[in-house]
Amino acid sequence: MEAVNRGDREQTGTPTNGDVRRDDRGQAGTPVGGNAQRGDREHPGSPISGSAQRGGSDIPGGRRKQRVSMADVAKLAGVSSQTVSRVSNGHPGVIDSTREQVLAAMRELGYRPNSAARALRYGQFNTIGVILFSLASTGNSRTVEAIATHAAAEGYAITLIPIDVPTQDNVLGAFTRMGELAVDAVIAIIEIYLLDTVSVTLPPGVHVVVVDSDAGDRYSVVDTNQADGARQAVRHLLDLGHRTVWHVTGPRTSYAAQSRARAWRATLEEAGRPVPPALPGDWSAESGYAAGLALAGEPGCTAVFAANDQMALGLLRALHERGRTVPGEVSVVGFDDIPDSAYFVPPLTTVHQDFAEVGRRCVRQVLAQIRDGKSSPPGTDLVPTSLMVRRSTAPPPASAPAP
Amino acid sequence: MEAVNRGDREQTGTPTNGDVRRDDRGQAGTPVGGNAQRGDREHPGSPISGSAQRGGSDIPGGRRKQRVSMADVAKLAGVSSQTVSRVSNGHPGVIDSTREQVLAAMRELGYRPNSAARALRYGQFNTIGVILFSLASTGNSRTVEAIATHAAAEGYAITLIPIDVPTQDNVLGAFTRMGELAVDAVIAIIEIYLLDTVSVTLPPGVHVVVVDSDAGDRYSVVDTNQADGARQAVRHLLDLGHRTVWHVTGPRTSYAAQSRARAWRATLEEAGRPVPPALPGDWSAESGYAAGLALAGEPGCTAVFAANDQMALGLLRALHERGRTVPGEVSVVGFDDIPDSAYFVPPLTTVHQDFAEVGRRCVRQVLAQIRDGKSSPPGTDLVPTSLMVRRSTAPPPASAPAP
DNA sequence: CCGAGTAATGTTTACGTAAACATGATCCCG
DNA sequence: CGGGATCATGTTTACGTAAACATTACTCGG
Incomplete structure (x- = not known):
């Protein structure tokens, strides 16, 4: 009943620590002995569900200690708590027999270092x-x-x-x-x-x-090196022979989205290509779908770079619904390389990010x-990207004007 | 009551934690007065980047205090640290003028309660x-x-x-x-x-x-109520008129997968339908794709329940590649309702989980x-699911035998 | 065989917080 | 106007750990 304890000591009536410390067993006696023969304890090595389940109410003496501290271990092992600390932290200068005794006591009591105290000590x-x-x-x-x-x-x-x-x-x-x-x-x-x-x-x-x-x-x-990833995507499409590349952006508030859009524009400009208006998206498949519907009405559009894979997914569905084949009529590139993208219809060419x-x-x-x-x-550490070429990209249809 | 706040007491314009401690103003003088006129401190309200940037090593005195403790605040405010504690925790019984003074000192020093000490204290x-x-x-x-x-x-x-x-x-x-x-x-x-x-x-x-x-x-x-979700999926397909439902499972080691498979089987048996062999999957789109390839060769298969949406995605792609239309020839249901599933081709009917x-x-x-x-x-708390009917399911083709 | 040196262990203390208890001041009512 | 009640605040202490310092006990060289 009571039992289970948390740290909220009191409430269960427990005299919590009330019963005083009382360090009998002055070390006057024999600090040695080494005979850790306390195997006959009642708690089995490993109850089915662990102490977490039984809470602790089954401890015989009735006087269960909430938390096992170094002092408890020390008392049982017949040493000072400082020695326990040394053992706990693997410090040298503890004789083997003592160490063994301490370890045995730790095991028996189920001692765990208290991270709060440790943090307090160390800062x-x-x-x-x-x-x-x-x-x-x-x-x-x-x-x-x-x-x-x-x-x-x-x-x-x-x-x-x-x-x-x-x-x-x-x-x-x-x-x-x-x-x-x-x-x-x-x-x-x-x-x-x-x-x-x-x-x-x-x-x-x-x-x-x-x-x-x-x-x-x-x-x-x-x-991630957003700019370079976007550049690779656009270059890939241009290299396939597309005259220009359309872009579905991420939300304006996103740095990554801005960065990808900027690189898209810059890459087109460097290559002397026209820069079509960017279609606004918000990362969602839904926004990609909307953009795809718009794009399906653009006869000159043969290549699209979506700022992420989910928007590319929406894009693919819109194009499919409008009867524009991918990559036959329109090529699509995404960004992220989410695991699913290899199983889109068709499998998506995309920029792989190494998260x-x-x-x-x-x-x-x-x-x-x-x-x-x-x-x-301060400074920026950029992780490189790589382009995963799959089946959503191909050269533009013959009818499309070559550059 | 008052002050719900946990720690987040006033963090107003904290001058971070000003550099340097400097505890002049011994409280010998007038602990009262309430005149919190210390507006003239030198540190500006808010440095651009916050204290985090300067790490602390540049503090002039050389021996900077890392942490501001209650004692520091107490000294500055001319009260005892216990009073600071009371203010910090919103305890009653602190007169307003004193409270103000303490708060001012906290602000000035950028005091933050030390969670380690607190944890140690409270357990x-x-x-x-x-x-x-x-x-x-x-x-x-x-x-x-x-x-x-x-x-x-x-x-x-x-x-x-x-x-x-x-x-x-x-x-x-x-x-x-x-x-x-x-x-x-x-x-x-x-x-x-x-x-x-x-x-x-x-x-x-x-x-x-x-x-x-x-x-x-x-x-x-x-x-999640896995069993009920699976049952809904299977019932939906049977209700559409499918004679039976195939199943692509999750990994054998997964409880959720087992549970869904069991419910799939049970639902079919209850309805007196034949139970086709289950196709093994591992949650990945790839495994769904493999299963789809196999299923495309089963002429009698008109309905498939995939144990998750990603496998359904692979399934859709495989069926598409093999020229089996969805939902014309084959209906597909997934599980999870991941955001993308509404944008699959076709949009996926799936079991929504309320994560x-x-x-x-x-x-x-x-x-x-x-x-x-x-x-x-011990006990189990089951969260209900709901079936999202989209376009990947339809009655079986006319040629298929009705039950 | 003694004293310096060292190895093993014990004792004290501080870390920051807050409960418990203590103190001093003020107030109210008979 | 005296004494208990109440209020605001101060003082002590414990929480669990580990560094710093202290104390033994033993070793070894001269």
């Missing part, structure tokens, strides 16, 4: 905060996953704060919360405009890395900052 | 751990997002541990790590078989909720456990 939390707008986009979730994986490999956990509605206030709030949370650094995966006027205030010593932004003058930025690498570099940068104790200089 | 971390296999699937990432959002609304942060390779060892390791991390509860989004023989040992008082599993006899489980609701209920359960201080009884 470090071994945690990286991640602020992001949405996990719904493939890119973000893959990036986060990579961040989490690499952080874990380095002994860091990640704490996530999603921002439901992307306003500057909410961004500010998220940073503020991060400042109060136990994090050593923050990785922000947010659109640039949200950082524009926000003056980020974090506790000193908390470092920041930003993804998806051109704030390279103020922060350490890691990002895992973006995540990896974020973690690397952040850890470098933490370890050096100082921010790395 | 609570206000953090929920999430263990999951992969963020790559739409379902998982959307669930996590919902969890994070709702947790944040309740003042909880979430800590993520992804498992790269799904072995029981890794799962055990993740739980162990969680046990050492500062979390009050754990939500595990993993396939059932991974929990099978793992005896989860978490510190007492850390609660567990499981998603995507039928461990309802041992844990609190929250899940957000799953996340919400997870958080609700976990918080209830934390607050009650005891694990809720």
Whole structure:
């Protein structure tokens, strides 16, 4: 009943720690002995469901301790808590027999270091905060996953704060919360405009890395090389013989979208080609569909570069519905290389983004900052892209005017 | 009551945490007065990039204080640190003038409560751990997002541990790590078989909720009502007049996949229809494509239920390539209702999963456990699904035998 | 066989917060 | 106008850990 305990000690009547410390067993006696023969304890090595399920109410003495501390281990092992600390942290200078005894006591009591106390002591939390707008986009979730994986490999956990509605206030709030949370650094995966006027205030010593932004003058930025990816897409189409390339953009507020659009335009201009009006999209398949409907009515249009794969999907459906074949009459290129894109009809030629690498570099940068104790200089670290050529692109139909 | 706020007290225009401490103004003088006229401080309201950028190493005095503690605020405000604590937590019994003074001092120093100390004191971390296999699937990432959002609304942060390779060892390791991390509860989004023989040992008082599993006899489980969703899909096809329904399964190791397959079979049997052999898939569009190729060779096949939308996508492509029209000759139903599915060719009829609701209920359960201080009884909380009828389903071709 | 040196372990203390208890001032009512 | 009640605030202490310092016990060279 009572039982299960959390830290909310009291309430269950427990004298919590009331029963006093009382360090009998002065070490006057024999600190040695080494005989860790306490195998006959009643709790089996591994109950089916783990302690989490049974809460702890079944501890015989009735006087269950909520949390096992070093002092408890020390008492059982007949040593000082400092020795337990040394064993716990693998410090040298503990004789083998003592170490064994301590380890046995730890096992028996199920000791776990208390990370809060540790963090308090060290002023470090071994945690990286991640602020992001949405996990719904493939890119973000893959990036986060990579961040989490690499952080874990380095002994860091990640704490996530999603921002439901992307306003500057909410961004500010998220940073503020991060400042109060136990994090050593923050990785922000947010659109640039949200950082524009926000003056980020974090506790000193908390470092920041930003993804998806051109704030390279103020922060350490890691990002996919958007411009180069877009350039590759456009060049690919031009090289196939298309006279020009139309473009369905992402939302105006997105840095990545702007960047891709800018590169699209620049690449066309460099090649001396006409620049058709950009069709506005918002990343959604729906907006791509709308753009596709419009484009289907443009007889001169033989090639389209969609700023992401989902819009390309909508585009493909619209073109299909309007009877314009892909790639026979119109070629389509996307951006992202989401796993599904290879199974679109037809399989989509698209720009591959290495999200895992973006995540990896974020973690690397952040850890470098933490370890050096100082921010790395602002700057931008660009991850290269590669073009995945599949079946949605081909030379323009013969009837189309060659350049 | 008052001051719901958790930590996010006033962060107004904080001068970050000004450089330098400098505790003049001993409180020997007049602790009263309320004249908070310290407007003339030198640090500007908001530096462009925030303290995070300067890392702290450039602080003149050389020996900068990393963290501003209550004691610092107390000294500046000329009160005891306990009073600062009271103000910080919105406790009553602080006279207005004093409160103002403390708040001013907080602002001036850029005080932030230290969550580690707080956690140590309370034995609570206000953090929920999430263990999951992969963020790559739409379902998982959307669930996590919902969890994070709702947790944040309740003042909880979430800590993520992804498992790269799904072995029981890794799962055990993740739980162990969680046990050492500062979390009050754990939500595990993993396939059932991974929990099978793992005896989860978490510190007492850390609660567990499981998603995507039928461990309802041992844990609190929250899940989409897989069986009912599958039943709806199959019934829909039968109601359209199809004699039977083929099925492309998810991986054998997946509980959700098993559950959908079981319901598919049961629904057919209930209706007295023949049960065709199930085609094995692994959630990927690629496996759906392979299944589609096989199915295209089955003349009797007029209806297929794919265990997820991505496999349905592959299926659609394969059928399209083989010249079998959808829904003219073959009807296809998916599962998940990923955003793109409305833009497949043709738009996919599919079973909608309410991932957000799953996340919400997870958080609700976990918080209830934390607050009650005891694990809720094992059991399963099923979130309903709904069928989204789009254009990939229709009555069977006239030539097909009616039931 | 003694004393310096070192290895093993114990004791004290600080980290930042907040509950519990203590103190001093003010107020109100008989 | 005295004494208890109330209020605002201060002081002590514990939370769990680990660095810094202290204390033993043992080793080894002269």
